[in-house]
């Protein structure tokens with residue numbers, strides 16, 4: 124990953140920040156994107172960068188397609204290209220189906236589904252010109268399996284799987300690879316706002332998730348790791 128330009132959307136999150144640290148140590152140039160600019164600045168100041176142009180912070184609300192376009196344009200203007208896009212922004216609403224408010228459903232669809240659609244759309248236009256690129260969508264196992272209390276979340280995540288597979292087919296002739304990640308529970312701030320009772324001590328760590336993403340990014344150029352599924356031993360979905 125030395126000298127690769129990687130846009131990490133959701134860089135301040137549990138998975139995004141663990142990945143960002145590893146990418147910086149690997150010598151990548153990382154574009155840090157998330158909504159809250161104070162958290163982005165704090166993360167950037169803690170990274171073990173070798174030189175100032177290793178990090179670019181771009182506060183971005185991915186529910187707004189014009190902000191996503193600005194993020195991608197800024198990354199190209201400052202760093203010349205985009206080799207990798209990692210979509211690690213998202214949130215969880217886990218409640219019984221009849222307790223889900225229209226605002227909950229809007230959040231799931233606007234952020235998890237439409238937000239990552241916009242970033243894939245915008246980044247792939249840049250990657251197409253170079254006939255090369257890798258898009259990593261951090262979906263979660265609830266993009267593949269159902270669970271009680273997860274109707275709105277699953278609706279958004281099954282949707283990400285659907286559009287990712289369609290885009291992967293449309294974009295393979297431009298040398299753009301997609302890897303879809305189906306992690307089980309990861310102990311991150313994601314769970315701070317979830318009312319469901321869960322045992323976070325038994326979850327995967329953000330570092331395990333980040334290592335899996337790096338495994339896909341470091342794969343042989345001819346190889347396409349299409350899907351990676353990692354579950355905590357205590358809670359296996361088959």
Ligand SMILES: NC(=O)c1ccc[n+]([C@@H]2O[C@H](COP(=O)([O-])OP(=O)(O)OC[C@H]3O[C@@H](n4cnc5c(N)ncnc54)[C@H](OP(=O)(O)O)[C@@H]3O)[C@@H](O)[C@H]2O)c1
Pocket residue numbers: 132133134135136137138139156157158159160162183184185186210211212213214215234235261262263264305306307308309310311312313314
């Ligand atoms: N944790 C799990 O158990 C788990 C398991 C499987 C899959 N996943 C998925 O993995 C992804 C990352 O999860 P995580 O555990 O790292 O969550 P997290 O720690 O809560 O981080 C979420 C990230 O999303 C960003 N974000 C939220 N709203 C945004 C918006 N409108 N625009 C741009 N960025 C926004 C947050 O930044 P701000 O603070 O600036 O908003 C933060 O950087 C999510 O898609 C999640 O569904 C999580």
